[in-house]
Amino acid sequence: MMKFVLVIASFLSLQAFANDVIKVENARVFIPFKGRTMTAGYGEVKNLTDKEIVLKIVKDDKFKAIELHESYKQDGKMGMRRIEEFKIPANGELNLKPGGHHLMFFNPIKELSKDEKVNITFNIDGKETTIAFPLMER
């Protein structure tokens, strides 16, 4: 019985982070530091289809604004820029990680706690899908 409950629980947990197009592992959004209004989100986004997908950001439910960003290295300096879309190859993966591609969040609309999730709506090749990213402290 316990095994059955665990299987159902893990299935439900997976459903929170996946659909039939993408799956996000280690999804996380850091709660902004005290006095700060910006933060970043990371995770490994897997393309479950056999064709390249183009992922754009639509909205989220915890911040006033969300953007796709990439950090880049140039002449010994680190810079960061907003980008319009992420492309993920067929059956490939995009690792959203510090120092690389990541999600940027601006101005939380309410006080955030680590037991909450940020529901992020992506546009994937014209179709909208929402994925829950857990909030955590740094």
Place this chain on the structure above:
Amino acid sequence: MKPQMLKKLILGLVFIVVLILIYIGLQIRAIMLPHMVGGNFTANFNGNEWVYSDNTNKINLFYIGYVNCPDICPITLSSVNVAYNKLSEEEKKLVNVIFLSVDHENDTPEEVAEYTAQFSPSFVGLSGSKEQIDKIVDLFQASYIVEKDEKSYLGYSIMHTDRLWFLDKDGKSKDVILNPRLSDEILLKIKGML
């Protein structure tokens, strides 16, 4: 072999040797440069003048960035903090961690101090006037570029030198860790200097 051909061959070899020497020289310079920078400097800590030579410790870790940097700066300070927390209380007393914000337009001294202290209360967050900041940046042969982006919610970002320096008591760089840097590497370096 004809003398003319031999001459061309020798000239060609000399040219290749010169190119190799130039390349080696540039590589050595690139490796050594981060170790030959720094010095005493003055900044603003929480509204008060802060002079490096008055606050120096056995080991001084130094990083420049800005408070609205949501990615590389917090990751660097978090990695430093993980390493710092693996030190004994006695060892911690010998280590300073200093963060300088180059965002003189947006980061007040109080904001930088508060931001930096959230990683560890002992970490020092410095700010300053544009002149002070530029002087320090020059001292470390570092640089920063404010990049405007009207389409972005924040409206700007700052490209900045990404080096974690280990400074001696005079503020001179003894060592440097480039990106990517793990907390274990930072800890190893600190332990090696204690």
